[in-house]
Amino acid sequence: MQIDEVFMREALELAKRGWDKVFPNPMVGALIVRDGEVLAKGWHERYGAIHAEAAALANCLCDPIGATLFVTLEPCCHSGKGKHNPPCTDAIIRAGISRVVIARVDPNPSVAGGGISKLRDHGISVLTGVLEEESARLNRVYETLIREERPYVHLKAAISLDGFLAASDGTSKWISSAESRDTVMHFRSQSDGILTGRGTLFTDLPSLTVRDGENKISPGRQPARIFLNSRGKIPEGWQKEGGQVHIYHNQCCLIPENIKSDVHFCPVPGDSKGLSLPHVLSDLRKKNIHRLLVEGGSKTFGSFLRNGLWDRMTLFVAPILLGEGIPFSDGLEVSTVASKLKLRDMTSSRCGNDVMFNGYREALTCLPV
Template sequence: MDQDDQFMRLALELGSRGGHKVLPNPRVGCILVRDGEVIAEGWHDHIGGLHAEQMAIADAESRGVPTQGSTAFVTLEPCNHFGRTPPCTEALLWAGIERVVIGSMDPNPTVRGNGADSLEKNGVKVSTGILESECNQQMRPFMHWCQNRRPFVTIKAALDSNGFTDRGIDLEPVRFSSKESLRLVHELRAESMAILVGVNTVLRDDPSLTVRGVEMGPRKQPLRVIIDPSCKVNDSHRVISDRESETLLIHTSEPELQKDHEHVERLVMADSDGEIPISRILDMLGDRGIQTLLVEGGADTWNRFIESGFVDMAHICRSQIELEGARGAFDEGSLKECGLTKIQTFTSGGDDITRWGK
């Protein structure tokens, strides 16, 4: 393995440590190398925290290790602008870094190349494209949003042993997934900036649609998005009554005058046929900076996203339990029609989990 590849792979491993706590920022890792030895390491740990390059430099400082003349391996082009933190290019120059090896260039067209150019103009050698595909994959939702201005969409479906999603409308809903599988759902929620369901899911299950049991760091709970054409959701439902997260209700017509809590927003959105287009929902969420969207149900809502072609990943949990009076069948074969292939299968608490992606 090429030495640059080897060091970039170490930076990738560090970048994964930030996980969902960095959203809406991407996961980024960085190592400092001198004479073939790693002298410092860093990663973006949480939103508002040090960037990977800054953490690596701070790591060296804390141990009294000089950074002058070293090489920085970073998975994403160093930023060259002031945000929550100062520019990483300035930190690298201050630290006397001699060479910077970059995995992915910044996908944002307004800033792409600025960091690399600034470093080169100040005498720093810059190499790019090292393990670029692996770096892009680690930052895939961020890359997707920068390039498309729409969120990366994941569908989550829980099915009984026969592929049905719930019981008949006259029967009480029951939870049939294992505790281990439910934990996976909360991890998916934690990786999402918004969670979307159709109105029938709210009316039937009254979900809270919040992350529970997973460390969120300083991040807010995901935005709850409800497709509610006829304004059926009211303050008796938890997405309205609790204030754990912001809630966005999408209607086809103006609701009757009512006083909502501050965390509730209502939006009218409909095409000439009176339908709420999936593409417009995604455009609206993208404009709000939502990079990752988890679509939790129900079957009609999943199918609308699939038929529209806006599904990037799917997480399907099939229980060994057979539901009484089951309805709402979900055909996993439909995922193939929107370009997804099965990429992972495993068992969780007795449930069969399949993950699909592009």
């Protein structure tokens, strides 16, 4: 097992080369090994490109018969509409691979153990679960898209030491340091959409764009800008340059007239507590919003937390005290220590004068083979 982990770690490092290039596909790496020698390497380089297993086989300059294939995700075994590549299991079988070591069973219902069964049916020895947690963590976005059928939700906020997003008069610029704001720009650049609520929209008039060090809009793709506003209104004159605008509103309200064509109004069900987040997230996934950055405010954070519709949280805690103000989360409905929300895989680091805390909603669970 120890030598298997050594080769699997190398495959995981290969998989990381596909970061921000393969979404919504998973990052996958593969190694072909015989007698302790690596014969070939491969990884999924970009969306639509050949899969890691096929890349490793194509890069192998000798006959791989009898070799072991290490791969970070179960090989696919299906064909169909929208799939760019043939089944990797077929290529593995044809190549004469005798053993396959897999980190993680693919949660995609089209695979979900089918690839493993097909390999075993053809006499290939299969070992699963080698560095499974590491593989699952690498593909948190993919896991969420497949298993929960919604975007991966990253909550981000800057707060004071005593837990306030803003002072009691609503001012919040700037609680966080310049270094923290630069990190937020990095988060935005890796997101397909940025979401905030009505209060933040009308109070801060946020641009929700990716900007450079001179506060100019960065060239290239800008994330979509998404607002939760049950009344379906935007501040007069707000329409700033940037990505597309999607305003989610109560399906009973009237859509304003004379709005720019790049503003899209999206009706969803709602109640006294606000709009239906499951409906919002389902619609965003249909719009190819796979990675969603949520930037508040208090009621918006509370709604996502209360409904368990989040995956990652980053808090920038500034070395200031406000005494009173707008809390980080409103309506969380936690009344006892026993009902607390606990973050997993927590890390902390300095970000200028701030401390950045980063954590995840829950530990990843292993899938049955």
